[in-house]
Amino acid sequence: MNILVINAGSSSLKYQLINMNGENVIAKGNCERIGIDGKISHKTHDGRAFSKEVEMPDHTAAFQQVTKALLTGKAKVIDDLSEVAAIGHRIVQGGYKYDRSVLVTQQVIDDIYDLAALAPLHNKAHVQGINAAIEAFGKDVPQVVVFDTAFHQTMPPKAYMFGIPYEYYEKYKIRRYGFHGTSHRYVTARCLELLGKPDGKDTRIVSCHLGNGSSIAALKDGKVIDTTMGLTPLDGFIMGTRSGGIDPSVVSFIMDKEGFNPKEMDYILNKKSGMLGISGVSSDDRDIAQAIEDGNQRARLAWDMRTYEIIKYIGGYIAALGGIDSIIFTAGIGENQGILRQEILESLGYRGVKVDMEKNTVRGQEAEITTPDSTVLGFVIPTNEELLIARDTKDLILGS
Numbered sequence: 001m002n003i004l005v006i007n008a009g010s011s012s013l014k015y016q017l018i019n020m021n022g023e024n025v026i027a028k029g030n031c032e033r034i035g036i037d038g039k040i041s042h043k044t045h046d047g048r049a050f051s052k053e054v055e056m057p058d059h060t061a062a063f064q065q066v067t068k069a070l071l072t073g074k075a076k077v078i079d080d081l082s083e084v085a086a087i088g089h090r091i092v093q094g095g096y097k098y099d100r101s102v103l104v105t106q107q108v109i110d111d112i113y114d115l116a117a118l119a120p121l122h123n124k125a126h127v128q129g130i131n132a133a134i135e136a137f138g139k140d141v142p143q144v145v146v147f148d149t150a151f152h153q154t155m156p157p158k159a160y161m162f163g164i165p166y167e168y169y170e171k172y173k174i175r176r177y178g179f180h181g182t183s184h185r186y187v188t189a190r191c192l193e194l195l196g197k198p199d200g201k202d203t204r205i206v207s208c209h210l211g212n213g214s215s216i217a218a219l220k221d222g223k224v225i226d227t228t229m230g231l232t233p234l235d236g237f238i239m240g241t242r243s244g245g246i247d248p249s250v251v252s253f254i255m256d257k258e259g260f261n262p263k264e265m266d267y268i269l270n271k272k273s274g275m276l277g278i279s280g281v282s283s284d285d286r287d288i289a290q291a292i293e294d295g296n297q298r299a300r301l302a303w304d305m306r307t308y309e310i311i312k313y314i315g316g317y318i319a320a321l322g323g324i325d326s327i328i329f330t331a332g333i334g335e336n337q338g339i340l341r342q343e344i345l346e347s348l349g350y351r352g353v354k355v356d357m358e359k360n361t362v363r364g365q366e367a368e369i370t371t372p373d374s375t376v377l378g379f380v381i382p383t384n385e386e387l388l389i390a391r392d393t394k395d396l397i398l399g400s
Contacts, residue, residue, distance in 0.1 A: 001019070001020040001021065001085045001086075001394060002017055002018070002019055002020070002026065002078070002083055002084050002085055003017075003018050003020055003084070003085060003086050003087070003088055003390045003393050003394060004016070004017050004018075004084050004086075004087045004088070004133075005017075005018060005087075005088045005089075005090075005386045005389045005390050005393075006087060006088070006089045006090070006129050006133065007089075007090040007386075008059060008089070008090075008125045008126050008128060008129025008130075008132075009121075009122070009125050010121045010122070010124075010125045011032070011033055011034045011035055011036060011125075012030060012031060012032050012033075012034060013030070013031040013034065013059060013062045013063070013066065013129060013132075014028075014029070014030045014031075015028060015029055015030070015031075015066050016028040016386045016390075017070060017077060017078075017084070018386065018387065018390045020390060020391075020394050023387060023390070023391075024045060025045055025386075026044065026045050026077045026078075027042065027043065027044045027045065027069070027070060027075070027077045028042075028043060029041050029042035029043060029066070029069060031056060031062040031065055031066065033056070034056045034057075034058065034059060034061075034062050035056070035057060035058060037053065037055065037056075038053060038054050038055050038056030038057075038061075038062075038065075039051070039052070039053045039054070040052060040054055040056075040062075040065045040066075040069060042069040042075055043075070044075050044077055045077075048074055048075040049075060050069075050073070050074070050075055058128070058132075059125070059128040059129055059131075059132040060128075060131070060132040060135055060136075062132065063129075063132040063133060063135070063136045064136060066136075067081060067136050067137075070084075081136075081137060081141075084137065084141065085141075085142075085397065086141060086142045086143065086144065086393050086394070086397045087133050087137065087141060087142075087143045087144070087393070088143070088144045088145075088146060088389040088390055088392065088393035089104075089126060089129060089130055089133075089143065089144070089145045089146065089389070090126075090146055090148065090182065090385065090389055091112055091122075091123070091126045091145045091146065091147045091148065092119045092122035092123060092126065092147075092148045092149070092179065093112075093115045093116075093118045093119035093122065093123050093147070093148070093149055093177065094111075094112075094115065094145075094147030094148075094149045094150055095111075095115045095118060095149065095173060095177070096153070096173060096175070096177075097111055097115075098111075098147045098149070098150055098153075099150050099153035099154075100150055101144055101145065101146040101147065101150065101389075101392040101393075101396060102144070102145060102396070103142060103143070103144055103396055103397075104130060104142075104143035104144065104145055108145060109127055109130055109131070112126055112127055112130075112145070113127045118173075118177070118231065118232070119232070126145075130143060130145070142393075142396075142397045144389075144392060144393040144396050144397070146182055146388070146389045146392050146393075147181070147182075148179045148180060148181045148182055149177045149178060149179065149181055150181055151178075151181030151182070151184055151185040151217075151224060152176075152177060152178030152179075152181050152184075152217070152224045152227050153224075154223040154224050154225070155176065155178070155224055155225060155226060155227070156225065159176065159225060159226040160175045160176040160177070160178075161175055161176070162174060162175065162176065162230075162231075174231055175231065176227070176229075176230045176231065176235075177229075177230070177231060178215065178217070178224070178227035178228075178229050178230075179213075179215060179229045179233045180209040180213070180215045180217075180229070180331075181217075181224075182385040182388055182389065183209050183330060183331065183383040183385050184207045184209060184215075184217045184219075184224070184227075185388060186383055186384055186385060186387070186388045187207055187209075187328050187330045187381040187383050188205055188207050188217075188219055188222065188328065190366075190381050191205060191207075191326055191328050191379055191381060192205075192222060194368070194377075194379060195325065195326060195377070199222065200219070200221050200222020200223070201221055201222070202221065203219070203220070203221060203222060203325050203326070204218075204219070204220055204321040204322065204323050204324050204325045204326075205218075205219045205222075205324070205325060205326045205327070205328065206218055206219075206314055206317050206318070206321075206324060206326075206327045206328070207219065207327075207328045207330070208310070208314075208327065208328060208329050208330065208334055208344075209330050209331045209334065209383070210310075210329065210330070210331050210332075210333040210334035210337070210340070211240075211331035211332040211333055211334070212239060212240035212241070212283060212284075212285075212332065212333075213233055213239050213240065213242065214228075214236065214237065214239045214331070214333070215227055215228045215229045215233075215236055216228045216236070216237075216310065216313050216314065216317065218317035218320055218321055220321050225320060225321070226317060226320055228313055230245075234269060234270055236313075237306060237309035237310055237313060238273075238274050238275060238278070238302070238305050238306045238309055239274045239275065239306075240274050240275050240276065240283035240284070240285075241270065241271050241272065241273060241274045241275070241276045241277070241283045242269065242270055242273060242274045243269045243270075243273035243274055243277070244274070244309065246269075251265060251269070254268070274302075275288055275302045275303075275306065278298060278301055278302035278305060279291065279296070279298050279299040279301070279302040280298055281296060281298070281299050285332075285333050285337060288302060288303060289303075289337075289339075306340075307340065307343050307344065310344055311344060311347045314327070314344065314347075314348070318351070324348075324351065324376050325376065325377065326376060326377040326378070326379060327344075327345070327348075327376060327377075327378050327379070328379050328380075328381050329341050329369075329378070329379070329380050329381070330380070330381050330382065330383040331383055334380070335363065335364050335365075335380055335382050335383075336363045336364055338360045338361050338362070338363070341355075341360055341369065341378070341380070342355055342357070342360055345360075345369070345370065345378050348376060351375060351376055352374065352375030352376065353370060353374050353375065353376045353378065354370055354371040354373060354374040355369065355370060355371070355374075355378070356368075356369055356370055356371045362380055364382055365380070365382065366379070366380060366381055366382060367379070367380045
């Protein structure tokens with residue numbers, strides 16, 4: 001069974017074709033600059049690849065390029081679209097309505113569009129991706145949507161409510177939703193396997209998804225009780241270009257002094273802040289690390305701010321969980337930045353955490369990075385959101 005996994009952005013469409021018999025990626029690629037000029041990059045499991053500029057005025061045109069890449073040329077991997085059994089889509093915002101993955105219906109499409117106010121750059125693009133897939137493959141090919149927010153719907157009201165007048169929750173459903181749920185779900189399921197407790201019972205885990213966008217989730221008995229991102233992915237701790245949580249008065253103060261409107265202020269907080277805004281160097285962690293090595297003090301400050309904020313969140317979650325059994329590191333920085341992992345784990349020395357310095361040098365591979373006598377187990381677990389989406393898609397279309 002082949003499943004096509006789609007991640008549609010405002011001007012991009014990433015894809016993977018996965019053979020579920022062995023859970024192997026047959027081909028993957030990315031359509032970029034949709035609506036601008038257009039470029040597609042495509043690569044197969046056996047190393048055949050191409051990249052070319054091609055006009056893509058919308059997501060429908062991009063989907064046509066995807067099917068063409070899969071079906072024709074030297075990098076083709078299937079002979080007919082009928083070899084694709086189903087399509088799975090990543091959806092950023094499912095609001096309070098969806099706590100699990102579902103088959104696509106017109107009602108589901110309408111709901112995703114209606115939730116666009118909570119994720120304007122993402123949900124509208126997701127709807128375009130779904131409609132483009134229907135146009136390319138027809139209505140008879142089943143489609144599934146997997147929501148980033150769904151995994152966090154186990155949070156209690158005391159964790160997801162904000163301290164604003166309750167009427168705004170009633171009118172607009174303003175609350176903490178959390179993001180990266182697909183990633184947190186994948187790595188925690190694997191962590192529970194490693195702990196020998198696949199049902200999650202009597203476990204307390206902190207999952208750290210650390211990348212250009214980052215979030216931390218606290219899980220008790222395998223279910224999320226709190227997470228750092230809020231109404232949008234801007235909340236939490238300092239990230240590549242995002243400010244993380246700040247005193248709300250900072251926003252109104254800067255707007256007043258600089259004459260910014262809400263859209264301009266949103267751009268500052270989402271695209272010009274974080275590691276980039278503090279360091280003045282880059283949002284890329286590798287550039288920050290090099291700048292620190294070169295003696296750049298602002299880069300050092302940005303690094304230390306992030307580490308400090310992560311440690312504070314983990315400490316708070318340990319208190320909320322009543323202890324901790326395991327901590328997970330995943331995503332681009334979490335999987336590859338051993339120094340940051342070391343700093344975080346060493347801060348938990350008071351809990352009896354001991355880092356295995358040799359194992360902690362691992363990059364992009366699964367590993368237990370704490371010593372046998374450590375009271376808390378530390379793991380690097382590479383995330384695989386596309387595989388989880390494919391698994392959910394397979395289960396739903398088979399009626400599991």
